[in-house]
Amino acid sequence: MINLSNEADAVYAAQFETMRDSGAAQRRTDAYRAFAARGLPNRRVESWHYTDLKAALTKPAPLATTHSVTHALARTHDAVRLVMVDGKLRPDLSDLDTLPAGVRMQCLQEALASAGPTVTATLWPDNADDAAIALNGALMQNGLVVTVAPGAEAPRPLxxxxxxxGNEPQAVFTRSALIVGAGAHIRIIETHGVLDAGTEAASLAGAQLNHVLTMRLDADAKVDLLTNVAGFGETSVSVVSLIAHLDARARLNAHQLIEGGGLLRRQIFAALDGEHAHAAFNGVTLARARQHADTTLVVDHRQPHGESHERFRTILDGQAVGVFQGKIIVRSAAQKTDGVMQSKAILLSDGATMNNKPELEIFADDVKCGHGATCGRLDRDQLFYLMARGLPRGEAESLLLAAFANEAMAGIEDEALRDFFEARIGAWLTGRAGA
Amino acid sequence: MLEIKNLHVSVGDREILKGLTLTVKDGEVAAIMGPNGTGKSTLSYVIAGREGYDVTQGEVLLNGENILDLDPHERAARGLFLAFQYPVEIPGVATMQFLKATLNAQRRSRGEPELQTPDLMKRVRDAAAKLGVSQEMLRRPLNSGFSGGEKKRMEVLQMALLEPSVGILDETDSGLDIDALRVVSEGVNTLRSPHRSFLVITHYQRLLDYIRPDTVHVMAQGRIQRSGGPELALELEKNGYRDYIAEEAA
Incomplete structure (x- = not known):
């Protein structure tokens, strides 16, 4: 039974009709049914309790069709770049000719047409039962499917x-996949944002982005993932998801910097499907004004000897709302699991709100798991000490806040990338202190 | 020069300083001694500008300027330095980074050019060598995991680099063994100059064997009860503070 009880559902139904035949028709239909049976998640859905997507998307924007003309894009990293604008690959902005040896890239449309079992399994993972991801599966316009050959070692990040x-309100649904063969190693930088971010048009346009990156790490593969979400305007709604499967001894070292803008949800679903798999998720969320920034994470230990470490820092100013929901599941087979999750928040104003919800679900008896969550203000003794040494309040606060946030960035192995993230955090803090 | 005139300070409903008056001239080392709970640390915090204290009456003049309306960093830039009784641990901020930030913030505030890193490094290394502060300590986060003695040496190192005109030492001897006390005291003594005043707050005479004061003031019940020369410290060591407490109670 498909429920079309409100305007948003009707819009999505119509959009699904236009996308139904854009590859993987059966999968799309299944995904659409899964979505339509539930509708957009609201506060009554436990995993969305603090983020009411239904209320934020009462008026879904039309699917993106306008693709802005050639536009120079500043290069911020020494990396091989693949750029999608408004759900469309932009070869003119991408480095298609310099993909590292062993790395292959296809557009989602091509991949769907010729999908083998590995691509299909990666694109449609089994460990993310979520209405927003189902909607993405129904409406995905495009994406990038990147395959790294077994044993390949990519010298430069992708x-x-x-x-x-940001010219007018539009919705973008993208789904990308990363398949990393046994023993291969690659560094991935994911950047999500708005073209011409910061301009009035961009902040008023109200972008609606629903992006999913699915990832499969074969045995002994290693991925360093850096995700930066930034520049979304105050009326935008973004859901940026990561779904990862790790086979035996695979290592995923993930760091994210979420710079608030409108309503933003980062969700991560990771399944440790092989023995001795290792996942680290670290993140910094910065939000001010009336921004709403949610990080929701589910790490599912399915095999023995897995390790997962999560370290998140949130800084909230103004009337901002922060959410951290982290759940570690340890299945009965997953003996000797080692899991530590920590989420700390600093609230800089009386109007800011943090919802911190760590959870452990443990079905095995021989595990080492822990979690901690704190919310507080800046330490007054530290602040006075720095001011008594000559630092103006804003500068003293920035120094302490940078130290607080950078703790979650300390595990970025590439020094240039770590510097880049720390500099972005510094710029946000300076903007705040100067405001 | 530091002049404290009829200073009344309350926290909530409780008056802690009750009309304290004291002048420390240029080049003078003044010691304040007194029993626990008499407001000595309150005095140092109020002079440095910590929040949470109501100054209901009186003035604090630093080189002739009333500083009570200034923010802590402005007081620091005008030449005030407080060596904390309990230096605060600041994880995540490297000591060297902190020293650079504070030195340059004060210089900017006074309209002086900022120090460049090589110049700064040289100054820090020279001052650190004199105080037995290792390079390894400078690389660690500020005061984090430092022993009591290391923290106090770091306070004196900062004072040496910031070159204040008035230095307040709040219970600098607390938590120090005799060797650390000697190193810290020598560090302070080398900073004595005709243009710099010190206010040394302590409740033991022991520190004053190493940092010889010009004047000694007995503080009790929120006021200076008696002033004199170094011999007053010896008298207090012998008789304790009971005369002053009894006087107040009577």
Missing amino acids: ELITLVS
Whole structure:
């Protein structure tokens, strides 16, 4: 029974009709049914309790069709760049000729037409039962499917950029996949934002981005993932998801910097499907004004000897709302699991709100798991100490906040990338202190 | 020069300083001694500008300027330095980074050019060598995991680099063994100059064997009860503070 009880559902139904035949028709139909049976998640859905997507998307924007003309894009990393704007690959902005040896890239449409079992399994993972991801599966317009050959060692990072142009309200649904063969190693930088971010048009346009990156790490593969979500305007709604499967001894070292803009949800679903798999998720969320920034994470230990470490820092100013929901599941087979999750938040104003919800679900008896969550203000003794040494309040606060946030960035192995993230955090703090 | 005139300070409903008056001239080392709970640390915090204290009456003049309306960083830039009784640990901020930030913030505030890194490094290395502060300590986060003695040496190192005109030492001897006390005291003594005043707050005479004061003031019940020369410290060591407490109670 498909429920079309409100305007948003009707819009999505119509959009699904236009996308139904854009590859993988049966999968899309299944995904659409899964979505339509539930509708957009609201506060009554437990995993969305603090983020009411239904209320934020009462008026879904039309699917993106305008693709802005050639536009120079500043290069911020020494990386091989693949750029999508408004759900469309932009060869003119991408480095298609310099893909590292062993790395292959296809557009989602091509991949769907010729999908083998590995691509299909990666694109449609089994560990993310979520209405927003189902909607993405029904409406996905495009994406990048990147395959790294077994044993390949990519010397330069691959930068996947997803931008929404900010000329008018439009919705972008993208789904990308990363398949990393046994023993291969690659660094991925994911950048999500708005073309011409910061301009009045961009902040008023109200971009609606629903992006999913699915990832499969074969045995002994290693991925360093850096995700930056930034520049979304105050009326935008973004859901940026990561779904990862790790086979035996695979290592995923993930760091994210979420710079608030409108309503933003980062969700991560990771399944440790092989023995001795290792996943680290670290993140910094910065939000001010009336921004709403949600990070929701589910790490599912399915095999023995897995390790997962999560370290998140949130800084909230103004009337901002922060959410951290982290759940570690340890299945009965997953003996000797080692899991530590920590989420700390600093609230800089009386109007800011943090919802911190760590959870452990443990079905095995021989595990080492822990979690901690704190919310607080800046330490007054530290602040006075720094001011008594000559630092003005804003500068003293920035120094302490940078130290707080950078703790979650300390595990970025590439020094240039770590510097880049720390500099972005510094710029946000300076903007705040100067405001 | 530091002049404290009829200073009344309350926290909530409780008056802690009750009309304290004290002048420390240029080049003078003044010691304040007194029993616990008499407001000595309150005095140092109020002079440095910590929040949470109501100054209901009186003035604090630093080189002739009333500083009570200034923010802590402005007081620091005008030449005030407080060596904390309990230096605060600041994880995540490297000591060297902190020293650079504070030195340059004060210089900017006074309209002086910022120090460049090589110049700064040289100054820090020279001052650190004199105080037995290792290079390894400078690389660690500020005061994090430092022993009591290391923290106090770091306070004196900062004072040496910031070159204040008035230095307040709040219970600098607390938590120090005799060797650390000697190193810290020598560090302070080398900073004595005709243009710099010190206010040394302590409740033991021991520190004053190493940092010889010009004047000694007995503080009790929120006021200076008696002033004199170094011999007053010896008298207090012998008789304790009971005369002053009894006087107040009577």
